[in-house]
Amino acid sequence: MSERDWLLQFEDEQGLLQAVDRASELGLRVVDAYAPYPIEDLQERVRGPVTRTSWLIFLAGLLGALGGFALCTWSSVWAYPFQVGGTPLFSWPAYLPITFECGVLAAALTAFCSVFVQSGLPRYHHPLFDFEAFRTASHAGYFLQVLGDYEAARQLGGVLHAE
The missing domain is CATH 3.30.70 (Alpha-Beta Plaits)
Known part of the structure; x- marks a missing residue:
């Protein structure tokens, strides 16, 4: 049966x-x-x-942080190189707040969306x-x-x- x-x-x-x-x-x-x-x-x-939600959220946060760091590096070194106050073009400590925020944003959006996908919402x-x-x-x-x-x-x- x-x-x-x-x-x-x-x-x-x-x-x-x-x-x-x-x-x-x-x-x-x-x-x-x-x-x-x-x-x-x-x-x-x-x-x-x-579920693999925690690993998915961690991976999304890591990729978001890497993406934020890469965006800051690209914009300050290659796209718009502008030297301010004698600092080098690749000044990585200035990128840390954006890196952190992009990681948190990507992890939070992944967690929010995965709750809806895994629970089958919206189910009326x-x-x-x-x-x-x-x-x-x-x-x-x-x-x-x-x-x-x-x-x-x-x-x-x-x-x-x-x-």
Whole structure:
């Protein structure tokens, strides 16, 4: 049977936590867990995919800093050489503020854009909102979204909804 998303509904938080722990044993991948209030250790148990965002932001900051330094060097040495007060044309300490600011700007823009790309925003409607039972998720429902086959999802217990 092919893999698909399943939404499981539980009566209490203990059932939800036990299902999260058993999901990997049954070959299911936990997509997300929903509860009406924060549950201790739930986020640690629901391990999402590891993203490369921090490395991407670091690389963008480094490239932005190098680009700012290269722009300052190019403009003061080759494009518009102008000697002021006997200083050399390549006076690198004067380039440091621009280098720093370009690095911070590139890293911040990369972080901002990567949040939107990785979270799928803007998303105006989530498929989980189509379930009548999911309307209680904010005040009385405990839900677990898993990816896998039907038999493994049934073994977790709870009320099963297909997505």
